[in-house]
Amino acid sequence: MLPAAASLRKQGANKGATSAFLVSTPESGVDSIAITYALLDPMMTVIRPVAAFVTAMTAGLAENLLFWEKKEVQPVVDRSCKIDNCCDGIDCPDELHRRHHSLWEKIRAGMRYGYREVWGDIAVWFFAGVGLAGLITTFIPQELLETFLGGGFGSMVIMLAAGIPLYICATASTPIAAALILKGVSPGAALVFLLVGPATNLTSLSVLVKILGKRSTALYLTVIALCAVFFGLVVDYLYVLAGISPQAILGEASDLFPPVMKYAAVVILLLLSIRPVTSFCKKLFGKKQAQTVFVSDFPQMPSAGSSKCELKSEEEKKKCDCS
Amino acid sequence: MDIVLRLISEIWEILLDSSLFMLGGIGVAGMLKIMLDPDTILNHLGKGRYMSVVKAAFFGVPLPL
Numbered sequence: 037m038l039p040a041a042a043s044l045r046k047q048g049a050n051k052g053a054t055s056a057f058l059v060s061t062p063e064s065g066v067d068s069i070a071i072t073y074a075l076l077d078p079m080m081t082v083i084r085p086v087a088a089f090v091t092a093m094t095a096g097l098a099e100n101l102l103f104w105e106k107k108e109v110q111p112v113v114d115r116s117c118k119i120d121n122c123c124d125g126i127d128c129p130d131e132l133h134r135r136h137h138s139l140w141e142k143i144r145a146g147m148r149y150g151y152r153e154v155w156g157d158i159a160v161w162f163f164a165g166v167g168l169a170g171l172i173t174t175f176i177p178q179e180l181l182e183t184f185l186g187g188g189f190g191s192m193v194i195m196l197a198a199g200i201p202l203y204i205c206a207t208a209s210t211p212i213a214a215a216l217i218l219k220g221v222s223p224g225a226a227l228v229f230l231l232v233g234p235a236t237n238l239t240s241l242s243v244l245v246k247i248l249g250k251r252s253t254a255l256y257l258t259v260i261a262l263c264a265v266f267f268g269l270v271v272d273y274l275y276v277l278a279g280i281s282p283q284a285i286l287g288e289a290s291d292l293f294p295p296v297m298k299y300a301a302v303v304i305l306l307l308l309s310i311r312p313v314t315s316f317c318k319k320l321f322g323k324k325q326a327q328t329v330f331v332s333d334f335p336q337m338p339s340a341g342s343s344k345c346e347l348k349s350e351e352e353k354k355k356c357d358c359s
Numbered sequence: 360m361d362i363v364l365r366l367i368s369e370i371w372e373i374l375l376d377s378s379l380f381m382l383g384g385i386g387v388a389g390m391l392k393i394m395l396d397p398d399t400i401l402n403h404l405g406k407g408r409y410m411s412v413v414k415a416a417f418f419g420v421p422l423p424l
Contacts, residue, residue, distance in 0.1 A: 044401055053404055053415035060419030066391060067423045070384030074377045085420045092419055096412030104408060118393050142393065150389020154423050162381070170370035174362060205424050207381075211373050234424070290376040301378035 042247050051248055055256050056096030062234040063088035068206035075214040077285045083271055091263035095256055119145040151308055158207050159312040165208030169215035182220030187272045191225040192265040199232035206234040214286055223282040224272035231264040388423040
């Protein structure tokens with residue numbers, strides 16, 4: 037996520053747009069929307085992306101309103117082919133390339149990308165989230181959390197304190213939120229966790245200081261926290277207003293499907309997870325070098341990065357600093 | 360022993376409830392990433408002080424991490 041935002045910024049997007057993108061992308065995505073519908077309920081499924089959009093817009097607009105710096109940077113856009121790298125985007129105008137691939141080819145490339153790369157990125161986190169959710173449902177006694185996190189401003193603040201330093205992605209946080217709600221945590225407090233957990237963590241904040249500066253990072257954090265608490269309180273109010281018990285309707289979506297399909301889906305998902313999980317274990321138990329590499333500078337763009345540099349001439353190699 | 364079994368069955372329940380939706384979600388996510396990667400988005404953002412923010416926020420919502 038952060039590399040993508042860093043490259044957005046480097047390529048000429050203004051600070052406001054960059055921070056807006058940095059809020060809405062981690063806070064919501066089609067994958068987390070799908071799992072929210074599966075494990076939570078329709079109301080949360082709608083509220084989550086809406087809250088992410090509003091928070092992102094508020095953060096970006098506040099940024100550009102308060103600290104606007106006018107710069108004339110011509111954005112450099114990578115037009116290279118995302119499907120099979122058939123052209124590097126330099127001598128390949130859009131009009132020509134548009135007909136290059138059939139719809140079927142595009143769909144296949146997208147599917148492959150989704151099941152390999154996207155799932156590869158989140159598989160381990162997803163299982164960690166599911167495991168933690170299982171632990172919460174099994175070991176935490178009913179009504180223990182209700183006293184602290186049962187709703188109201190105090191619960192939201194506790195959730196903020198827990199969610200801001202935590203590193204967790206939107207998808208992995210969903211089963212945990214479901215387990216928390218099951219244990220009496222108010223849906224609003226759970227939403228605060230769902231919004232703040234993915235949007236901020238200690239590493240990303242320190243990187244943000246580099247991309248956007250201290251002042252803008254402080255603004256970013258403030259807007260995220262305020263919006264999360266606001267939406268948390270609104271959600272609690274909505275549940276009361278609608279007279280819905282949040283625990284009662286959790287995870288009803290999957291009842292729509294016959295059990296056979298559900299079993300098959302688990303098997304497919306586990307099969308898809310073999311590769312990411314084994315490579316994660318290798319990294320964990322192997323040499324511990326990988327962690328220190330990240331600190332230096334960002335690679336250009338994952339898609340435009342290393343593979344294409346080999347094809348370019350010496351001159352262009354210098355420009356494309358992916359050493 | 361009992362409690363371990365309960366833990367496993369809880370985890371199994373969550374997997375059963377979520378896998379089908381997860382499979383759909385990451386399929387669509389992959390398609391979106393091919394068609395809407397950050398560079399394509401940048402192309403649409405433009406230089407506006409406010410419109411660029413609205414567009415960036417909007418594109419970020421469906422995009423996965």
